[in-house]
Amino acid sequence: xxxxxxxxxxxxxxxxxxxxxxxxxxxxxxxxxxxxxxxxxxxxxxxxxxxxxxxxxxxxxxxxxxxxxxxxxxxxxxxxxxxxxxxxxxxxxxxxxxxxxxxxxxxxxxxxxxxxxxxxxxxxxxxxxxxxxxxxxxxxxxxxxxxxxxxxxxxxxxxxxxxxxxxxxxxxxxxxxxxxxxxxxxxxxxxxxxxxxxxxxxxxxxxxxxxxxxxxxxxxxxxxxxxxxxxxxxxxxxxxxxxxxxxxxxxxxxxxxxxxxxxxxxxxxxxxxxxxxxxxxxxxxxxxxxxxxxxxxxxxxxxxxxxxxxxxxxxxxxxxxxxxxxxxxxxxxxxxxxxxxxxxxxxxxxxxxxxxxxxxxxxxxxxxxxxxxxxxxxxxxxxxxxxxxxxxxxxxxxxxxxxxxxx
Numbered sequence: 001x002x003x004x005x006x007x008x009x010x011x012x013x014x015x016x017x018x019x020x021x022x023x024x025x026x027x028x029x030x031x032x033x034x035x036x037x038x039x040x041x042x043x044x045x046x047x048x049x050x051x052x053x054x055x056x057x058x059x060x061x062x063x064x065x066x067x068x069x070x071x072x073x074x075x076x077x078x079x080x081x082x083x084x085x086x087x088x089x090x091x092x093x094x095x096x097x098x099x100x101x102x103x104x105x106x107x108x109x110x111x112x113x114x115x116x117x118x119x120x121x122x123x124x125x126x127x128x129x130x131x132x133x134x135x136x137x138x139x140x141x142x143x144x145x146x147x148x149x150x151x152x153x154x155x156x157x158x159x160x161x162x163x164x165x166x167x168x169x170x171x172x173x174x175x176x177x178x179x180x181x182x183x184x185x186x187x188x189x190x191x192x193x194x195x196x197x198x199x200x201x202x203x204x205x206x207x208x209x210x211x212x213x214x215x216x217x218x219x220x221x222x223x224x225x226x227x228x229x230x231x232x233x234x235x236x237x238x239x240x241x242x243x244x245x246x247x248x249x250x251x252x253x254x255x256x257x258x259x260x261x262x263x264x265x266x267x268x269x270x271x272x273x274x275x276x277x278x279x280x281x282x283x284x285x286x287x288x289x290x291x292x293x294x295x296x297x298x299x300x301x302x303x304x305x306x307x308x309x310x311x312x313x314x315x316x317x318x319x320x321x322x323x324x325x326x327x328x329x330x331x332x333x334x335x336x337x338x339x340x341x342x343x344x345x346x347x348x349x350x351x352x353x354x355x356x357x358x359x360x361x362x363x364x365x366x367x368x369x370x371x372x373x374x375x376x377x378x379x380x381x382x383x384x385x386x387x388x389x390x391x392x393x394x395x396x397x398x399x400x401x402x403x404x405x406x407x
Contacts, residue, residue, distance in 0.1 A: 071132050071155070071156075071194065071195050071198045072132060072133060073130050073131070073132050073198065073199070073202055074130070074131060074133065075129060075130060075131075076129035076130060076131040076154070076157060076159075077129075080129075080131055080154060080157075081110065081114065082151050083151050083152045083153045083154055084110055084114065084131070084153075084154060084157050085103075085106045085107060085110045086106075086151050086153045087153050087154055087156075087157055087185055087187060088106045088109050088110060088183075088185055089102055089103075089106040090153070090187060090188060091185040091186065091187060091188055092109065092185065092233075094230055094232050094233065094398075095109060095225075095230075096109070100373065101340070101341070101372075101373075101374065104340050105339070105340065105341075108225070108338065108339040108340055109183075109225045109339070111223065111338075112182065112223050112224050112225040112338050112339070113159045113182035113183035113225055114127070114129065114159055114182075114183070115127070115223070116159075116161045116180070116182055116220050116223060116224075117220075117222050117223045117307065119164065119221070119222070119304050119307065120306075120307055121222055121306070121307030121310050121311070124161045124162075126161070126162065126210070127159060127160070127161045128158075128159060128160040128161065128203055128206045128207065128210075129157075129158075129159045130157070130158050130159075130199060130202050130203060130206075131154040131155075131156070131157050132154060132155045132156040132157075132195055132198065132199060133154055133155060153187065154187070155186065155187050155190050155195060156184075156185060156186040156187065156190070156195045156196065156198075156199050157183055157184075157185050157199070158181070158183060158184045158185075158199040158200065158202065158203045159181075159182045159183040159203075160179055160180060160181045160182060160203045160206070160207055160215075161179070161180055161182065161220065162177045162178075162179055162180075162207060162210050162211065162212055163177060163178045163179070163180050163220050164177060164178065165177055165178065165213075175213070176211060176212060176213025176214070177210075177211050177212050177213065178212060178213070178214050178215075178216055179203075179204070179207030179208075179210075179212035179214065179215040179216070179407070180215075180216060180217075180218070180219070180220040181200075181203060181215060181216070181217050182220070182224075182225070183225075184196065184199055184200060184203075184236065186199070191235070196235070196236075196239050197239060197242070197243065200239060200240075200243055201243065203215075204243070204405065204407060207407065208407040212407055213406065213407065214404055214405065214406055214407065215245075215404065215405050215407055216248075216402060216403065216404040216405075217229050217240065217245070217401075217402050217403045217404070218248065218402040218404070221303070221304040221307070221308060222304045222307035222308040222310075222311060222337070222338075223308075223311060223337070223338045224338055225338065225339065226400055227251040227253070227380060227381040227400050228248075228250070228251045228400030228401050228402045229400055229401050229402070229403065230398055230399070230400055231399050231400065231401055232398075237401060237403075240403045243405070244405050245403035245404060245405040246403065246404055246405065247401055247402075247403055248401065248402035248403060248404055249401075249402055250399055250400065250401060251381050251399075251400045251402070252381075252382055252385075252396050252397075252398065252399055252400070253378045253379060253380055253381070253382055253396075253397055253398040253399075253400070254378070254379040254382040254385065254388050254389075254394035254395060254396055254397060255376050255377070255378060255379075255394065255395060255397035255398070256343075256366060256376060256377045256378075256379065256388070256392050256393060256394045257375070257376055257393065258366060258369060258370040258374065258375055258376055258377060259370075259375055260393060261366065261392050261393050262370065264393065266363065266391070266392050266393055267363050267366055267367050267370070267392070268363075269283070269360045269363050269364060269367075272356050272359065272360045273360060275356070276323070276355065276356065276357065276360065279355070280325055280326075281323050281324070281325050281330065281352075281355070281357065282323070282324045282325075283321065283322070283323055283324075283357075283360055283361070283364065284321070284322055284324065285317070285318055285320070285321055285322070285364075286313060286318050286320035286321065286322045286332070287318060288313060288314075288318065290313070290320075290322060290329065291310065291313060293327070293328070293329045294306075294309055294310075294313065294320065294322070294329055294332060295309070295310070296329070297328075297329040297330070297331070297332055297347070297349065298332065298345070298347065300349065301345075301347040301349075305345045305347060308334065308337050308338075308344075308345050309332060309334050309337070309345060311334075311337035311338065312334035312335060312336055312337040313334075315336050315337075317368075319334060319335045319336040319337070319365070319368065320332055320333070320334045321333050321361045321364040321365055322361075323348070323352070323357045323360070323361060325352070330348065330349045330352045330357070331347065331348035331349065331352060331357040331358060331361055332345075332346070332347055332361065333345075333346040333358070333361035333362050333364065333365045334346070334365070335365040335366075335368060335369060335377070336369075338380075339378075339380075340369075340372065340374075341369055341372070341374050341376070341377050341378060342377070342378045342379075342380045343362065343365055343366070343369070343377055343378065343379045343380065344379065344380045344381065346358055346361060346362055346365075348361075358387070358391075359387075359391040362388070362391055362392060363391070363392060366392060378397075378398070379394055382394070382396070
């Protein structure tokens with residue numbers, strides 16, 4: 001899913017001399033004898049876009065490249081991972097807050113956007129990753145408070161991938177593959193200068209060239225950072241509209257106050273576990289030996305849940321709780337699949353519902369999240385809302401929009 005923090009009015013003000021940041025202070029970039037800084041916009045396409053089919057149409061000028069008003073782009077590589085993680089920590093305040101989980105949360109979002117997975121959980125081989133840099137690097141003095149060291153942080157980053165054809169919306173894609181935007185982040189010190197639009201246009205153009213009929217900000221399960229673009233990142237919504245994206249539906253997360261739930265007895269499962277045991281149902285944490293049985297149970301419920309559950313099964317400790325009758329998994333609840341502190345998927349076999357199984361499994365997962373030291377948990381893409389409100393005191397909190405554009 002797209003990380004939505006680009007400049008609020010990306011085409012209003014253009015950079016004459018974008019600044020670097022050192023130890024929190026704004027400073028001019030160092031002198032560049034090669035003339036390749038953003039205020040030297042004329043660049044050869046092959047130099048500015050190595051590995052890409054062509055520079056974006058909006059950035060061409062008489063066969064040369066301006067990349068907006070001088071923003072250079074290049075394919076991001078694994079060497080950019082540390083800087084990209086620091087960029088996310090600096091640029092996504094509603095997701096990565098100061099504190100003990102800053103590094104973990106930034107890493108989760110980086111993995112979701114950098115290494116998306118296909119429906120079956122296998123790696124996507126051809127991911128679009130573009131970074132904007134000032135000369136060779138945008139040198140930020142610290143790494144956003146993650147590891148306490150210095151790291152070179154990109155000025156901006158966008159990642160995207162090509163998914164399966166959208167069979168449900170042939171009018172917007174004609175059955176062509178759907179391009180998914182996963183991350184779009186601009187460093188806070190360099191916003192409102194056009195870089196967000198440059199990154200977005202470049203990603204859309206590359207996806208179009210690779211065959212996309214539609215580009216969307218909807219997530220690409222099984223690994224994703226958000227169910228859409230958080231509406232609090234208002235600048236991205238404005239940028240998407242300016243770039244011709246149409247609004248789609250709303251998705252919601254629910255928040256569970258874990259301290260309040262514990263105080264109110266909503267995380268205690270003792271009595272329910274005893275009742276279910278008497279009915280022949282065992283509640284326990286999954287092990288990796290349960291992989292095949294868990295996959296069968298998740299497959300019966302459809303979608304990408306088998307691959308999502310497999311991500312949680314890989315965590316240490318295993319982040320899956322099971323309801324088992326005999327040799328069969330009849331229910332499961334997962335957390336930390338894509339993001340630590342986020343709950344889902346949760347499923348119970350049709351013939352076993354209304355016995356309190358889901359309530360017990362969800363509470364077991366939330367006990368795990370609280371044991372990590374987190375004060376709250378997110379129920380991702382929540383539904384049914386009433387169940388989570390009654391079972392654990394969940395309340396609607398984050399709202400996400402989706403956007404799509406025919407290309």
